[in-house]
Amino acid sequence: xxxxxxxxxxxxxxxxxxxxxxxxxxxxxxxxxxxxxxxxxxxxxxxxxxxxxxxxxxxxxxxxxxxxxxxxxxxxxxxxxxxxxxxxxxxxxxxxxxxxxxxxxxxxxxxxxxxxxxxxxxxxxxx
Amino acid sequence: xxxxxxxxxxxxxxxxxxxxxxxxxxxxxxxxxxxxxxxxxxxxxxxxxxxxxxxxxxxxxxxxxxxxxxxxxxxxxxxxxxxxxxxxxxxxxxxxxxxxxxxxxxxxxxxxxxxxxxxxxxxxxxxxxxxxxxxxxxxxxxxxxxxxxxxxxxxxxxxxxxxxxxxxxxxxxxxxxxxxxxxxxxxxxxxxxxxxxxxxxxxxxxxxxxxxxxxxxxxxxxxxxxxxxxxxxxxxxxxxxxxxxxxxxxxxxxxxxxxxxxxxxxxxxxxxxxxxxxxxxxxxxxxxxxxxxxxxxxxxxxxxxxxxxxxxxxxxxxxxxxxxxxxxxxxxxxxxxxxxxxxxxxxxxxxxxxxxxxxxxxxxxxxxxxxxxxxxxxxxxxxxxxxxxxxxxxxxxxxxxxxxxxxxxxxxxxxxxxxxxxxxxxxxxxxxxxxxxxxxxxxxxxxxxxxxxxxxxxxxxx
Numbered sequence: 001x002x003x004x005x006x007x008x009x010x011x012x013x014x015x016x017x018x019x020x021x022x023x024x025x026x027x028x029x030x031x032x033x034x035x036x037x038x039x040x041x042x043x044x045x046x047x048x049x050x051x052x053x054x055x056x057x058x059x060x061x062x063x064x065x066x067x068x069x070x071x072x073x074x075x076x077x078x079x080x081x082x083x084x085x086x087x088x089x090x091x092x093x094x095x096x097x098x099x100x101x102x103x104x105x106x107x108x109x110x111x112x113x114x115x116x117x118x119x120x121x122x123x124x125x126x127x
Numbered sequence: 128x129x130x131x132x133x134x135x136x137x138x139x140x141x142x143x144x145x146x147x148x149x150x151x152x153x154x155x156x157x158x159x160x161x162x163x164x165x166x167x168x169x170x171x172x173x174x175x176x177x178x179x180x181x182x183x184x185x186x187x188x189x190x191x192x193x194x195x196x197x198x199x200x201x202x203x204x205x206x207x208x209x210x211x212x213x214x215x216x217x218x219x220x221x222x223x224x225x226x227x228x229x230x231x232x233x234x235x236x237x238x239x240x241x242x243x244x245x246x247x248x249x250x251x252x253x254x255x256x257x258x259x260x261x262x263x264x265x266x267x268x269x270x271x272x273x274x275x276x277x278x279x280x281x282x283x284x285x286x287x288x289x290x291x292x293x294x295x296x297x298x299x300x301x302x303x304x305x306x307x308x309x310x311x312x313x314x315x316x317x318x319x320x321x322x323x324x325x326x327x328x329x330x331x332x333x334x335x336x337x338x339x340x341x342x343x344x345x346x347x348x349x350x351x352x353x354x355x356x357x358x359x360x361x362x363x364x365x366x367x368x369x370x371x372x373x374x375x376x377x378x379x380x381x382x383x384x385x386x387x388x389x390x391x392x393x394x395x396x397x398x399x400x401x402x403x404x405x406x407x408x409x410x411x412x413x414x415x416x417x418x419x420x421x422x423x424x425x426x427x428x429x430x431x432x433x434x435x436x437x438x439x440x441x442x443x444x445x446x447x448x449x450x451x452x453x454x455x456x457x458x459x460x461x462x463x464x465x466x467x468x469x470x471x472x473x474x475x476x477x478x479x480x481x482x483x484x485x486x487x488x489x490x491x492x493x494x495x496x497x498x499x500x501x502x503x504x505x506x507x508x509x510x511x512x513x514x515x516x517x518x519x520x521x522x523x524x525x526x527x528x529x530x531x532x533x534x535x536x537x538x539x540x541x542x543x544x545x546x547x548x549x550x551x552x553x554x555x556x557x558x559x560x561x562x563x564x565x566x567x568x569x570x571x572x573x574x575x576x577x578x579x580x581x582x583x584x585x586x587x588x589x
Contacts, residue, residue, distance in 0.1 A: 017384035021391045028395040059376055109379070110386030110419070113394045 006032040007124055008049070012042035012069060013057035013085060018111065022055065022085075025113045026120070039069045043076070050078035052124055055107070058086035067101045074102060081123045083107055138351045142344050147219055151210070153265055154226055158202050161229075165195040168240070182298040183244045191243060194236050202229055226265045230258055230274050238281040245299025246289050247308045247317055252282060255321075256328050263332030275329040279322050290314045367433070375426045382419045386412060417550050424554035428538065431484075431561045438481035438565055442589035445485075445509055445516055446475050452489055453507065459497055466504030467497075475509055477589040478516050484562045485586065491555045492520045492582050498549055500524035503579070515568065515585040522581075527574040535572060536560045544576075559584075 009031050013019045016037070023033045034051060036042035039060060046054060054073065058066035070082045081104035104123055107116055169192050176185040205225060212218040234255070241249045255278045262274040288294040290309060307313055389412040393405065400408070430436060453469050460467040478485070496505040503523025510517050527535065531542045539553040563570045567587050574580035 015380055015384055017381075018387050021384070021387035024391045024395050109383035110390065110416075111383075112387075112390050 006030065007053065007126070008032045008034060008051040009120065010034045010036065010042065010045055010051040010054045010080075011085075012036045012039070012054065012060075012066075014038060014060040015057065018057075018085075018109065022111055022116065025111070025116055028113075029117050031120075039065050039072075042069050043072050046073045046078050046080070047076040051080050053120060054078075054080050054082045055085045056082055056103075058084055070102060081105075083119070083123065085109065085111070138348050141351065142347050145343075145347065146340070147215075147222070150222055150226065150265060154206060154222060154229075157226075157229060157261065157265070158199060158206060161195060161199045161202075161233075165192065165199065168192045168195060180301060181244075182301055184297070188240065188244055191236065191239055195233075198229075198232055198236075223266070223270075227270055227274070230262050230266070231277060233258055234274070234278050234281060238285060241282075242285050242289075242294070243297050245303075245308075246296055247286055247314060248299040248303050252321060255282070255325060259325055259328040260332045263329055263336050268333045268337065271329050271333050272326075275325050278325050282321050283318050286314050286318055364433070368430075371426055371430060375422065378422045379419060382415050382422070385415050386419065389415070413550055417552060421552040421554060424552050424558055428554055428558050428561060431558065431565060436565070438484055438562075440479050440481060440566075442477040443480050443482055443485060444475075444477055445489075445518065445586070446471060448482075448486060449489060449507060449509060449518075452486070452493060456493055456497060459494075460505065463497070463501065465497065465500055465502070466506075468504065468506045470506070470508045472508070472510055474511070475516060476511055478586040479589040480566050480586055481562075485566070488559045488562050488584065489518065491559050492518075492584070495555060496520050496522035496524060496580070496582075498551075499545060500579070511588070512585070514588055516588060518584045518586070520582045520584075521579065523579040526576040526578050526580055527572075528576050532572060532574055536570075 009026050011019055011022050011026075011033060012035075013022070014037055019035050019037070023035060026033045034045050034049075036045050042054075042056070045051075054070075056066040056070055058064065060066065060069075062068075066084060066086065070084075073080075073082065082102070084101075084103040084106040086106065086109060105119060107119060169189060172185060172188045172192060175181060176183065176188075202225065209218055209221055209225065212221070237251075237254060237258070241251055244251075258278065259271070259275055262271045266274065285294070289296050290311065296305075296309070389408050392400070393408055393412070397405070449469055453467055457467055493505065493507065500522045501524070505523075506519075506521045508519045508521070510519075525542075525544045525548075527542050534540045535542070536556050536559075538557045541551055541553040545551060560570055563584055563586065568585045570585075571583045572580060573583075
């Protein structure tokens with residue numbers, strides 16, 4: 001459970017290994033992490049307890065599952081910034097406009113701590 | 128093998144529909160032409176009787192010719208009503224009936240006009256040929272011959288009844304003696320010429336029409352099969368593109384996970400790792416990164432190499448693109464203490480290219496030069512050269528032998544020195560060559576081992 005000082009990050013990805021890697025990266029940096037392996041659980045967790053930030057994989061059950069779950073979360077009233085977790089080549093191959101979908105930004109896979117942590121801290125206004 | 132049969136059936140139905148549509152269109156045309164014919168007949172009667180000394184009853188002829196527009200009014204409204212009918216089968220039958228009726232009635236009116244204006248004396252019997260041609264175009268071959276038979280029957284009956292005195296003869300020319308127009312040999316000759324002319328006209332016109340219809344059917348069938356093939360090819364292409372994307376995603380996902388997990392070990396658990404373990408993991412991370420790059424490049428190469436791949440061509444400024452790319456690579460050059468220079472000796476026109484692809488070409492050449500150079504630097508020069516912009520990337524790197532230069536653009540090929548000391552996929556230059564040639568440009572390379580290489584790319588101007 002997140003303590004009052006800890007920032008809560010929700011990771012929605014159907015790749016267990018990537019999720020585990022991100023979880024450890026974030027926990028090492030002192031974040032509390034919630035995980036969801038699919039759209040449905042992700043939406044439930046986001047609406048049940050709106051986290052400080054959400055990471056969503058684009059290609060899960062379908063090509064644009066990430067965009068759909070992001071839209072559902074926004075509609076549910078959770079205002080947390082949502083970062084897209086995918087490779088840029090996926091997005092361009094499927095002609096997806098990340099900004100138009102309302103994502104606060106994107107992180108390329110493979111996820112490197114040197115890229116992930118500064119971006120999350122920046123989005124959360126942390127030093 | 129049900130597919131080709133269904134395509135054939137579809138084509139046959141289509142041909143039938145096209146013929147019906149054509150018949151409807153020509154029927155409308157025939158009605159429009161008949162208005163002109165009615166005016167023509169009346170005018171001819173008026174002018175001929177006014178100019179020449181004819182023995183005909185002008186008023187009677189005008190009265191008979193009135194039947195033409197009167198019938199046409201009926202046809203016109205019936206035709207309009209037919210067009211509103213939704214029942215295609217009934218409409219089809221009625222259209223054919225209307226076409227037959229129009230021609231038959233025309234033949235009857237024409238024979239009455241001819242009979243009342245001289246009979247055998249009247250040379251307007253040639254006009255039957257027009258109707259035979261129209262019948263051959265509009266109707267089936269059988270119906271055309273039936274119409275021909277009706278024309279032959281009407282004309283011969285007129286000649287016979289006149290000749291036998293069963294019908295009174297209406298004289299036309301004062302100079303035409305009864306001994307001539309009533310002579311059995313003249314009448315027999317006229318009958319034979321008329322009959323053969325009518326049947327020959329129908330035979331020729333229906334033959335031509337049949338051939339034209341056959342050609343039309345062949346063309347429609349060909350068009351249909353081409354459309355079908357085109358659709359299949361499009362589906363195949365879509366399937367292939369989708370498959371490549373899926374393969375790309377499926378191959379990249381586990382590698383991305385491996386890299387991410389190694390990255391976690393190297394950062395979050397770094398204190399618990401022995402130096403040798405750390406080194407081996409770093410090497411594993413580098414190799415998996417190369418593999419990831421290779422998959423991306425291999426699939427990109429396969430995409431570009433497809434026959435129907437199209438670049439999104441737009442006028443581009445290489446000047447601003449090169450400035451931007453050098454800005455990105457400057458820190459990399461500084462890390463290795465290399466110079467990185469850009470020269471534009473003259474004004475540079477825009478090139479016609481796919482922005483992303485051209486950027487990839489230049490980025491690839493520049494980062495290659497920086498990668499394989501340990502001292503000295505990289506120089507980029509762009510000049511205008513007869514319809515092309517020539518970009519030259521010169522480095523003072525490891526260089527290549529003559530044998531290596533022959534192979535450098537082949538997939539997966541890497542020079543000996545490059546393979547020993549640097550990570551790479553061996554696909555970058557193959558992609559560069561495909562893109563440059565796909566733009567109608569060309570690429571050349573010169574190199575001296577140990578001294579450096581020079582890549583020259585010509586891209587067509589906008």
